[in-house]
Amino acid sequence: DAGVTQSPTHLIKTRGQQVTLRCSPKSGHDTVSWYQQALGQGPQFIFQYYEEEERQRGNFPDRFSGHQFPNYSSELNVNALLLGDSALYLCASSLRRSTNEKLFFGSGTQLSVL
Amino acid sequence: SQQGEEDPQALSIQEGENATMNCSYKTSINNLQWYRQNSGRGLVHLILIRSNEREKHSGRLRVTLDTSKKSSSLLITASRAADTASYFCATSRNYGQNFVFGPGTRLSVLP
Numbered sequence: 001d002a003g004v005t006q007s008p009t010h011l012i013k014t015r016g017q018q019v020t021l022r023c024s025p026k027s028g029h030d031t032v033s034w035y036q037q038a039l040g041q042g043p044q045f046i047f048q049y050y051e052e053e054e055r056q057r058g059n060f061p062d063r064f065s066g067h068q069f070p071n072y073s074s075e076l077n078v079n080a081l082l083l084g085d086s087a088l089y090l091c092a093s094s095l096r097r098s099t100n101e102k103l104f105f106g107s108g109t110q111l112s113v114l
Numbered sequence: 115s116q117q118g119e120e121d122p123q124a125l126s127i128q129e130g131e132n133a134t135m136n137c138s139y140k141t142s143i144n145n146l147q148w149y150r151q152n153s154g155r156g157l158v159h160l161i162l163i164r165s166n167e168r169e170k171h172s173g174r175l176r177v178t179l180d181t182s183k184k185s186s187s188l189l190i191t192a193s194r195a196a197d198t199a200s201y202f203c204a205t206s207r208n209y210g211q212n213f214v215f216g217p218g219t220r221l222s223v224l225p
Binding site: 035037039040042044048056059085088092101103104106107108110 | 145147151154155156157158159162202204206211212213214215216217218
C-alpha cells in the first residue's frame with residue numbers, strides 16, 4: 001500500500017521562473033492538501049482539493065495555483081517565483097468522509113529559489 | 115496567523131527522562147492532533163484528541179486537552195534517542211476544515 005508520494009524531492013529555480021510540484025495521495029484517499037514549510041517554522045496551509053476542485057484556501061497569493069486529477073493526484077504550481085518561496089512543500093492526503101481526519105504526509109519537495 | 119503555539123520552542127533531555135510539550139490555541143476547535151517531523155521531512159501523525167475528550171494515551175504518548183484554557187500537552191515517557199524530532203500541534207475548527215499548525219517544539223534526546 002503506497003503512501004503519499006511527491007516529486008521531485010529537490011528543485012532549484014531562479015527568480016521569476018515557474019515551478020510544478022506533484023503529489024500522489026495514499027491509496028483510497030480522495031482529498032489532497034498542500035502546505036508550505038519555511039525553515040524552522042510550522043507548515044502553512046496553501047489549499048485543499050477534493051473532487052477536482054479547490055475547496056479551501058489559505059493566505060497565499062494567486063501565484064499559487066493547483067489542480068487535482070480524476071485519479072486524485074494533484075499538482076501545485078507557483079508562478080513568478082520569489083526568493084521567499086524557498087521552502088519545503090508538503091502534500092497531505094486524507095479521506096473526506098473519514099471521522100478520523102488524520103493527515104498522511106509525503107516527504108516533501110525542497111524548493112530553492114536563487 | 116498561527117492558531118497554535120507550542121511551548122517550549124526547544125527542549126533537550128536525557129534518554130529515559132520524560133518530555134512534555136505544550137500547545138495553546140486561540141479559537142474553538144473540533145479536534146487537536148500532534149505530529150512528529152524528523153529532519154525536515156514529512157510529518158507523521160501521532161495522536162488525535164477530540165474537543166469532547168480530556169485525555170488520550172497511545173503507547174508512550176499521553177495527550178491532554180483543556181478546552182477552557184485552550185491548551186493541550188503532549189507527554190512522551192521514557193524518551194529514547196529516536197524520539198529526537200520536531201513536534202507540532204495542529205487544530206481544526208470544524209469537521210473537514212483545514213488544519214493549522216503551530217511553529218513546533220524541537221526535542222533533542224541525548225544518549
